[in-house]
Amino acid sequence: MRPRQLLRHHLFWPIAALVLLLVLNTVSNPSFLEIRLQNGQLYGSLVDILRNGAPTLLIAVGMTLVIATRGIDLSVGAVAAIAGAVACTWIASGGSAATAVLLALGACVLLGLWNGFLVSVLGIQPIIATLVLMTAGRGAAMLVTEGQIITVDDPLYHQIGAGFLVLPIAVLVSLGVLVGVALLTRGTALGMLVESVGVNPRASLLAGVRSRTIIWTVYVFAGLCAGVAGLMISSNVNAADANNAGLWIEMDAILAVVIGGTSLAGGRYSLAGTLVGALVIQTLTTTVYSIGVAPNAALVFKAVVVIAVCLLQSPRTSQVFGVRRKAGPRPSRSEEVTAA
Amino acid sequence: MTDSSARAAPAVDMRGITVEFPGVRALSEVDFRLLPGEVHALMGENGAGKSTLIKALTGVHRPTSGVILLHGEQVGFGTPVQAQDAGISTVYQEVNLCPNLSVAENILLGREPRRLGAIDARACRARAAELLQRIGLSIDPASTLDSHPIAVQQLVAIARALAVDARVLVLDEPTSSLDAGEVAELFRIMRVLRDDGVAILFVSHFLDQVYEIADRMTVLRNGSLVGEYLPTETGRLELVSAMLGRENTVLEEVGRRSQERAPASVPVLTARNLGRGGAIAPFDLEIHAGEVVGLAGLLGSGRTELARLLFGADRADTGGLSTGGRPFRPRSARSMIARGVAFCSEDRKAEGLVADLSVRDNLLLALQAARGWARPVPRRTADALVAEYIGKLDIRPADPGALTKNLSGGNQQKVLLARWLITRPKLLILDEPTRGIDVGAKAQIQQVVADLAADGTAVLFVSAELEEVVRVSDRVVVLRDRHKVSELDGADATVDRVMASIAAAHGEHGRAVAS
Amino acid sequence: MSVMDVRSRQVRVPRRFLPVAATFAVFVLTFGAGSLRYEGFASPQVLTNLFVDNAFLIVLAVGMTFVILTGGIDLSVGAVAALSTMIAAATLEAGWPPLVSVAAVLLTGTCLGLLMGLVIHHFEVQPFIVTLAGMFLARGLCFLISVESVSITDPAFRAAATGTLTPVEGVTLTYSVLIALAVVLVAAHVLHRTRFGRTVYAVGGSEASARLMGLPTGRVKVGVYAVSGFCSALGGLLFSLYMLSGYGLHAVGMELDVIAAVVVGGTLLSGGVGYVAGSVAGVLVLGTVQTLISFEGTLSSWWTRIVVGVLLLVFVVFQRAVVRRAR
Structure with a gap:
């Protein structure tokens, strides 16, 4: 009974994938698990994975809440690019790092408000509503940077993406947000209300839930997360590249959420799952690089792992939740199997 | 009318049907026969096994044991399509057509007349018009389905059932969203079909309707057959107690409202x-x-x-x-x-239940929404409230963690009611x-x-x-x-x-x- | 305007056609605006070039229309197109006969689509995720074949690419345009005159109902991804004719353009409503915008993205208004 329960846990396969990847790495490079303390800072492959994965994790946290409300935000990559563009352009024109950050995050909140407006007020399907900004957003970022790659040299700004407080600051920020969101949503009733809106928006509205406000808020929060992630990315390289900063990061974030067991159909979500999902994706990327496969061909491995994890989760999902989508008088797959 | 049809060979003869799901025996050894040219009502409480029996007949479920004879020949359907091809058509309570397609397209979907491999649009229109004519429904076959009220959509579903020359027509609670005039229209069509020799299996919760239209009634309770009755010989009280299996006291008790209540x-x-x-x-x-x-x-x-x-x-x-x-x-x-003020919508599924959440979450939803997200109901208060109302309304299973989507319709309704009672409206x-x-x-x-x-x-x-x-x-x-x-x-x-x-x-x- | 009037009188259910008519109207308006503003814009050749430059996009949009009509989505089309250019280039370089090479490309694309469809249907993984993985897979495979761009030197291929037709004086077409138009015609026939097509609409309208009606929903759901895979491969072939090279970074982000074109063409992402003709109109609108911006000369290329985003927004809000009024 015990092992079966373990197998049925929604994080079993993602964690198994993560462990497998770590083992692979350790076998090919015995010093993989080593962590050194040097000048009060931690170094090592594991720390690198965390640091490189910090922006994805942060965006995935915002994405988790959006997906829990039955939405999706495709624009986060473009928003991240805009954040970097705004901040770097401001610094390059002589502004201070602090105001640059505030300006960039302010812009991202506005963009989040815009997405939220389209979805919650106009009632447009989230996938198209955010596709608008995904398409136009990079153009807007180019507009800000006038098509140039803006480089900056501001030590304070550089701290966001590359600074250390024992651990990289970016990692601390991302984990801090993750824990903060977990405490906030599970400690209060916010999580339950978000899930309720995701499962049945109309019923929630009639039960007195402020569905519109909740949906609007999660898009703003996703925008904010994307903004901070964009700052991390641009500050790490001291530059704003409107075309390539945060390219495909929305897809990585969505994958992280889905691998973590949160369904794209909305409803119940798992922040712990999102953390594991983000780690799986980043570890995979790192692994492929360190094995020496061409960076672009690494995509093949990503595809394989994603499909493998989703497939492994799937039969079980359809056993446990199978009745939901097949509410009609058709037997769920499990019934067919057992009846046969 | 019943006398003559009783002598005919049954269109459907189900013998000793047992259907088992993991851990549940949904039907045990049920016999059921449906004669050509009769309207046969299938009665029973929710959970009595009505839908399971229908699904066993229409190929959705495969019986664990038992025999199904269709016009005297043994059949075994693996899918609804096979049942349809054998002449058994089903019209479900919720209209199962495609709202985005036209009436004609819906009627003929999957069996469009073709010429040279391509769908023959003109023949389609003619055939659809002919079928609508047969049930006396005068609407434009080219209009989109969702431009019509539910009642008309239900009749279109029947026209579709006729398109296969169904000899057995299963109507699973077709009247629950119709008004009196629409029910009368449906009954008129049912009588026409019955007189054509179609065997009609009719499920309804409304006793009046059953007594009006049915030639015979079969009652199920807890997955077993209680008996077969003739409306002409069976009183309502007798029928209800057959369905309930207990003396019908509750209804009588609620019956008399308290006269002495003085309105404030x-x-x-x-x-x-x-x-x-x-x-x-x-x-x-x-x-x-x-x-x-x-x-x-x-x-x-x-x-x-x-x-x-x-x-x-x-x-x-x-x-x-x-x-x-x-x-x-x-x-x-x-x-x-x-x-x-509190409000329970008529549309339980779409506007009431939060199906994927637990009974506990559903019960607390309105109270929590009123308090706002920042002030969660304290755990102990919440537990007490949930336990109190599960007990008070006899919600089954009495498990706060059960997902509401797995509850029966009646229990779901009680959950919704309790959700509001907790807020003391x-x-x-x-x-x-x-x-x-x-x-x-x-x-x-x-x-x-x-x-x-x-x-x-x-x-x-x-x-x-x-x-x-x-x-x-x-x-x-x-x-x-x-x-x-x-x-x-x-x-x-x-x-x-x-x-x-x-x-x-x-x-x-x-x-x-x-x- | 006249377009709309004629349509609403001819057609039995005008509301269904309203979004498509609107797209055509926008196309006429933008093209008309260009003609007024720029000399030489209104020439038949500029119009023809819209087809020449966007033939591959039309083919991709046709495949995407099938998928979106069932309520699904296919994010892999750009990557599969890129993979097709790569396979074509690599096999030709290896000395395969052009026809065998073309067959290999089409087979690969169809199989990839089929595979994704099977996973989506049988394992009930969301299409978004499966086709995203498909996109990663196809792009990755490109780079496994070659990291560099491979140019196509096969004489037959080059002849097909550069060959032109002059049906009317002053108008030149490429073979790609003919192929794209043929694909559109076949797709329209399949959608409206076959049971497969009807089932595509039925699945998009209500999958549960379609299943209860005994329609082969599973086969159709898998089938549309195979169709989309085939169209992506064919679109990729046309793209390789256009670029005369195979490269893993071809057609990056093209899936977004394709989805935008389909949505602008009046197909609802929720499924069940839309027409291939609309998607063609959507491609033409996007193409006109691009042409306008290149005629302007002073505007930078990123304005294209912004305008496409704005167009998308306008159409989505418009559709939303139509749907709301209908309810």
Whole structure:
């Protein structure tokens, strides 16, 4: 009974994938698990994975809440690019790092408000509503940077993406947000209300839930997360590249959420799952690089792992939740199997 | 009529049908026979095994054991398609057609006449028109399905069933969303088909309808066969006790509303000239504490619309509300909840349940929403409330962690009711709270309504069943054609009077379904 | 305007056609605006070039229309197109006969689509995720074949690419345009005159109902992804004719353009409503915008993205209004 329960846990396969990847790495490079303390800072492959994965994790946290409300935000990559563009352009024109950050995050909140407006007020399907900004957003970022790659040299700004407080600051920020969101949503009733809106928006509205406000808020929060992630990315390289900063990061974030067991159909979500999902994706990327496969061909491995994890989760999902989508008088797959 | 058909060979003969699911025996050794040229009603509470039996017949479920003979030949269907091909067509309670396609496309979907491999559009139109003609439905075959009301869509589904020359027609609760005129139309078509020799299996919760249309009745209880009855020889009480398997005491008890209830002087909610274009004409209404106000009228008379306006679920064009003498305009559901008004929608699935969440979360949802996300209900209070209401309303399974989607219809309805009771509303608006649920749960819900009123809560009770409205309510408001036409008090509120009020000047009432 | 009037009189259910008519109207308007503003814009050749430059996009949009009509989505089309250019280039370089090479490309694309369809249907993984993985897979495979761009030197291929037709004086077409138009015609026939097509609409309208009606929903759901895979491969072939090279970074982000074109063409992402003709109109609108911006000369290329985003927004809000009024 015990092992079966373990197998049925929604994080079993993602964690198994993560462990497998770590083992692979350790076998090919015995010093993989080593962590050194040097000048009060931690170094090592594991720390690198965390640091490189910090922006994805942060965006995935915002994405988790959006997906829990039955939405999706495709624009986060473009928003991240805009954040970097705004901040770097401001610094390059002589502004201070602090105001640059505030300006960039302010812009991202506005963009989040815009997405939220389209979805919650106009009632447009989230996938198209955010596709608008995904398409136009990079153009807007180019507009800000006038098509140039803006480089900056501001030590304070550089701290966001590359600074250390024992651990990289970016990692601390991302984990801090993750824990903060977990405490906030599970400690209060916010999580339950978000899930309720995701499962049945109309019923929630009639039960007195402020569905519109909740949906609007999660898009703003996703925008904010994307903004901070964009700052991390641009500050790490001291530059704003409107075309390539945060390219495909929305897809990585969505994958992280889905691998973590949160369904794209909305409803119940798992922040712990999102953390594991983000780690799986980043570890995979790192692994492929360190094995020496061409960076672009690494995509093949990503595809394989994603499909493998989703497939492994799937039969079980359809056993446990199978009745939901097949509410009609058709037997769920499990019934067919057992009846046969 | 029954005598002659009883001698014919059965169209369907199911013998010793047992269906088992993991851990559950849904049907055990049920015998059922359906004769050509008869309407055979299948009766039973929810969970009696009606749908399982139908699904075993239509190839959705494969029986664990037992034999199905179709016109004397043994059959075994693996899929609904095979059953359809063998001449068994099913029309489900919720219209199972494609709203985005035209009427003709829906009727012929999957069996379009073809020429040279391509669909022959002209032949399609002709065939669809012919089938609509056969059931006497005069609508444009090229119009999109969702431009028609549900009742017409249901008839289109029957036309589709005829397209296969079905010799067996299964109607699974087809009448639950139809009004009286539409039911009459459906029955007319059923009689035509019956006289053509079609064997019709009919499921309905409405005793009146069953007695009107059925030639024979089969009653199931807890997955077993209770017996086969003839409507001409079986009284209602006998039938109901066969379905319930116990003496029918609950219904009788709730029956008499407490006469001595003295309405409080100040109304809980007053509507003045409240109305919304196309939904309900402006009306006045007062609801007092401790009073059950019934809302009667045919489907489409504005019952649901009136209830929704009072709750602010839809925005009013004219007029306003007042509570405790203070007037205001209803803005949103939230603002009404803040004033102590609660509303259970008729559409349980779409507007009530949060199916993927637990019973506990569903019970606490309204209370929590009123408190706001930042002030969660303390754990101990929440546990106590949940346990109290699961017990009070006899919600089964009594497991707060169970997902509501796995509950039966009656228990889901109780969860919704309890969700509002927890917030201790001053006025509870119940739109069709007993529709589509079994007799036992129905009686329990009616009892809850009576208890609430006794405790001083005002209740607005909407139901399509006149007898129920009259039995439960102190006062009945009658609607016709989206107008409030009368209010019947106390002794005046009898089924006959309400019916007369609904039927008055019915000739002007232009809601006939077909030509 | 006249377009709309004619349509609403001819057609039995005008509301269904309203979005498509609107797209055509926008196309006429933008093209008309260009003609007024720029000399030489209104020439038949500029119009023809819209087809020449966007032939591959039209083919991809046709495949995407099938998928979106069932309520699904296919994010892999750009990557599969890129993979097709790569396979074509690599096999030609290896000396395969052009026809065999073309067959290999089409087979690969169809199989990839089929595979994704099977996973989506049988394992009930969301299409978004499966086709996203498909996109990663196809792009990755490109780089496994070659990291560099591979140019196509096969004479037959080059002849097909550079060959032109002059049906009318002053108008030159490429073979790609003919192929794209043929694909559109076949797709329209399949959608409206076959049971497969009807089932595509039925699945998009209500999958549960379609299943109860005994329609082969599973086969159709898998089938549309195979169709989309085939169209992506064919679109990729046309793209390789256009670029005369195979490269893993070809057609990056093209899936977004394709989805935008389909949505602008009036197909609802929720499924069940839309027409191939609409998607063609959507491609033409996007193409006109691009042409306008290149005629302007002073505007930078990123304005294209912004304008496409704005167009998308306008159409989505418009559709939303139509749907709301209908309810």
